[in-house]
Amino acid sequence: MAIGDIITRVDAPTKTTGQAIYANDVNLRGQLYAAFVGATVPSGRIVSIDPAAALAIPGVVRVLTEADMPRPAPSFADLYVPPLATRHIPLQGLEIAHEGEPVAMVLAETLEAAEAGARAVDVVYDAAAFTDPALAEPVDPDPGRGDYSFLDIAEFEKGDAAAAIAAAPVRIARTYTQPSRHSNPMEPCAVIAEWSGGRVTIHDTIQHVAALQGVITGVFGLEMDQVHVRSIHCGGGFGPKGFIWPHQILVPMAARVVGRPVKLALTRAEMYALVGMQPHMVQEVELGADENGRLLGISHIASNETGVTEDYIEFSTVPSRTYYACDAIYNRQYIRRGNVTLPTYQRSPAEGPGSWALGSAMDELARELDMDPLDLRLANYADVEPSSGEPWSSKMLREAYEMGAERFGWRNRPAGGTRDGHWRLGYGMADSSQGTQRYGSSARVRLRADGTAVVESSFSDIGTGSATVMRQIAADILGLDESAVSSREGDSVLPEAGPTWASATVISTGTAVHRAATEVRGRLARLAGWPADAVGVENGALTHEGEARPIRDILAEAGVSEVSGDGTFTPNGGEFSDAGPEGFPSRVFGVIFVEVAVDPELGLLRLRRATGVYSAGRIINPRTARSQMTGGIIWGWGMAAMEQSRLDPVLGRWLSKDLAGVAIPTNADIPELDVAFVDEFDERSGPLGAKGIGELGATGVAAAVANAVYDAIGLRVRELPITPEKILAG
Amino acid sequence: MRDFSYARAGSRAEALDLGQADDAAFLAGGTELINWMRIGINAPARVIDLARVEGLDAVEEIEGGVRIGALARLNDVAQNPLIAEGYPVLSHAILRAASAQIRNLATIGGNPVQRVRCPYFRANEGAPCNKREPGSGCAALNGIHDRHAIFGWTEDCVAVHPADPPVALAALDAVIVTDHPEGGRLIPVREFHVLPSQNPAWHDVLRAGELIVGIELPAPAPRSAYLKIRERESYEYATVSAAAALEMDGGVIRRARVALGSVAMRPWRLVAAEARLAGLAPDAPEVADAIDASFAEARPLSGTEWKVRLARNAARRVIELAAEA
Ligand SMILES: Cc1cc2nc3c(=O)[nH]c(=O)nc-3n(C[C@H](O)[C@H](O)[C@H](O)COP(=O)(O)OP(=O)(O)OC[C@H]3O[C@@H](n4cnc5c(N)ncnc54)[C@H](O)[C@@H]3O)c2cc1C
């Protein structure tokens, strides 16, 4: 099994046969089931809580309120927010920050009793006026309200964008909005916690095992070895399982109070209250260009909703300082506070929303210039990173444009508005691009006497194929067969890995695995008496100058039962994370072309076909990579055509908190998707030559769709999603 | 969820008998009832399972039409040749409802009894809603209501009935046949659902313990079609739907029956339009004017102006589709 081979996900058989054990499948002796009582008002105070009726239900053991809960240890104050999602933990006071926030927690011997108990708890509120963040005044983020401000920059200035735009012969100034969107991973969040002595074991479903371990030590004043976290399977992440949310703290707290294991699975509706969403956004984009389409100035000002406790920032202005060559760029991020759950990163953060606004604006500019939108991109091709002027680690977007245009037939596409019965056809394109994040990671590879190897690292496989790819990397270096390499992951007893988010897993943990396996190979060479840098591997054998010796024989002759190697990936300067190799800004790039059909009389919008071609470094496993890209394009189609969570203006609650009232794409909506990668090896990104791809596919899609709708019927939609009422209004 | 007792009826007579208990609910496919109990929309004391009742799931020819047993599964009805060939509008309406899995379980008798999909009505924790809690108000009226009614609403409820098959059945002038210890009834589908002006808390005219035994269709309508408009291609309720059954004289409409769905608390027949459609070619420009006659009574909410336009276009389009059927 080698890097570049097509390999089916190793977790597929257990998942498709229902044998995979998810957090909520774990059962512990003596466990209690928890159910939350959620606030029915979006703002105000708890006046009283009467648990009597709940306690009268057979099976209900305790009703915990803020009066029963311990307060966090002093070390809680030292935690960063994020990875702690919010410092506002429910059941710690009487104030209510948003509708659905837990005000009590019912513990019972059965789930049914817990749920019945939760309905029976009588809570009196003193409701206060609430603020709908969509209508709130945009203000500067306050760096004292959480640490989200430090994750990127809220204001960027290069040259004088306002003057450049004002002087430009061709200008556009437009505002683009998008709604709040909830991620709805198939598996809702679930936790089960058990204390034993002074130690706690937590089974969870998360994208970063070490983050939960760290937060729990901070909350309870423990050492790392007193907190054992397991997240063996994670049924989809998409963001809300990235940072650590209050329910993940409340469950171990409750378990400690009652001295029994406590188990909680969030209901679908609770996923709308207890974990974050992608925020509602307003983005103002101004572009100025010369007659040839060269960008003279870009201004991009964004504001996103946030909660009343911390300032979460959706850094959607990133694309306007990284996608196109331009000497005058201005970016500014504002926030709008209101009574909603704190938003969070969602596939694809920053560039997902940003590429929608910028990708639409570029299309509007192309129309203004009477220029093909692809030519406009080529006229502004960024050969170096625009904000810093530094060379890219690698970029083959020109090749991707060419290959994509060829595969899609962009240059000889039918005219927009071409009829097919009642349908009008439209064609659109946009750039896809996502920045790189890398996180400190470590891994161990153990080669055993029987010639099999195991990869050990605490990374979380959220269903994207991480475990498959890690095994593949180790097998490649050790020359082993697919079946000879296994892995252990998702457990805090293993060497610590960085998070599975920001498309970072392969470049971070993958590099650590590569180094660990290389270390093992070196030791093996030494055992064989060969120079470590001159050996090869082949079918379970080590080779040197035409000679081959089976690995098993080498170990047997040396009398060792196991050869193990450790590998680490350390970001620049020994930091927790970085954005690519020092001095060589790193991104992944691509282009998305779509054909849509619009029935203007019936308000219908359907995807006919799509081609995405990407410049994303070396592809380790074409199958899992393709799945990431098609999943991303579908995610983008949902964003473009249907997904939205709406806050009721009177009640301050999400209108629908389930998948019956919030449409996401079905199979019937998605035609065959054409996906390809440019052949590329990013030497600077590390020994793998690979980069992150998980977020790339979803960028640009919404803009390409909106651009295609304009092409089809001449209607420019600047407010997502593009639903029937907007098409009919055109 | 409240504890309830469960009884399995072995026959129609037993079902009727068991159904007379206080707070009893019939369980057919269970695709709606179980969800209601889970969300807290209702909490029957006694659930009477109809699964073993025999003789109520046939699709058979009767004098002048077809009778469908109430317990026939949606997919079985849609695929039955009597329906697929004789009443394509009904077959299409069913096949565009829910998902294949749900249609394998859901029954044609349970379908018209489904309740509104208004998000406030379906809220887990209970929002003000006169259909959920009579007298509590209507959250949709002052809240988000852009998928709500354009016909026949009152300030007490602005919801639409969401079901697809009843729209087709209304266009076909089908009749729901019921049984009850005090006597069964023949209820035209067009009169089965209750407008808020009659009672905002109710959905339909069924009495406690009244059992739907079948649905009777009059003469076949091979020239018929169903159009369902929704954001996504499958597994979603209609924003607006339209059903048409035409009788033609050469290229000209002799008789048209047109009903709209998801525009009111019941399938909405375009009676005024139907009268004007006679004598027109299905693609004649005058069709639009004929349809407009039925929109004189449209009264959109602030959020549903756009649905008026959509519903008009849908009515026009479905007439074309029916003519091509
Ligand atoms: C996710 C989802 C999506 C759906 N999408 C659609 C859609 O797009 N279009 C659409 O039309 N429908 C849709 N449905 C509704 C579905 O078609 C109905 O749930 C189904 O038809 C109800 O039939 P049932 O046999 O399961 O009824 P049950 O759930 O068993 O019963 C529903 C109600 O009818 C009563 N009842 C059942 N049978 C009788 C009888 N013989 N006599 C008297 N009362 C009876 C029950 O007491 C209960 O009150 C959807 C449902 C779900 C869950």
Ligand code: SF4
């Ligand atoms: S429209 Fe009807 S169902 Fe919806 S909230 Fe109002 S009363 Fe309830």
